[in-house]
Amino acid sequence: MSGKPRLTYINGRGRMETIRWLLAAAGVEFEEIFLQTREQLLKLIKDGSLLFHQVPLVEIDGMKMVQSRAILSYIAGKYNLYGKDLKERALIDMYVEGISDLMQLILMFPFSPPEAKEKNLASIAEKAxxxxxxxxxxxFKTKMSNMPTIKKFLQPGSPRKPPPDERYVATVMEIFKIN
Structure with missing residues (x-):
């Protein structure tokens, strides 16, 4: 394995997108492996690569890390993006938890039944x-979007993923056997 972190996930935003953003903010290049079949996921589980049998998976510094929050904390600490003291870390954690709450609403939207989409979208829009x-x-919107590494990440051709489309939803449902 090269010195670059290796990210394993589906070829889409999902729970990996905040990790991509943080690596981009740190100016760290990474490699990605995209799961395309359920068999690939099951192989990772069988091999012991997925502690809780779920992705995202980030291989970094000889570790196979799962759980988004743990991955984000590690990367933030490693690249000095986790505040200078306990108070700054608490503020960062509040923002991270707020983003996590919002992302949970957004991440689940493409998987909601067609008859509930309009209601769910209205609820998400209101809360957001x-x-x-x-x-x-x-x-932090202005501060973040003015960082050179984030500006680069937001440009076309970067590792940033597009919003989920029907193909992405079908792939996720197949890999994770969601009905």
Missing amino acids: TERYFPVFEKA
Whole structure:
């Protein structure tokens, strides 16, 4: 394995996208392996690579890490992006948890039944605009989008993934046997 972190996930945003963003913020190049079949996932489980039988999986510094929060904390600490003291870390953790709450709503939307999509979208939009966006816009949207490494990540041709489409949803449902 090269010195680059290796990310294993489906070829889409999902729970890996925040990890990609953090690596981009740190200016770290990474390799990606995209799961395309259930058999690939089962092989990782059988080989013991997935501690809790789930992805994302990040191989870094000789470790096979799972659990998004643990991965993000490790990368943030490794690349000095986790605050200078306990108070800054607490603020960072609050933002991370807020993003996590919002992302959970968004991540599940493509998998909601067709008859519930309109209602779910309205609920997500309401929560996002009332709870989350005001906080992020006040404190860190401008600061984040002006970082040269983030600007590069937001450009076409970067490892950033597009929003989920029907093919992505079908792939995820097949790999994880979601009905």
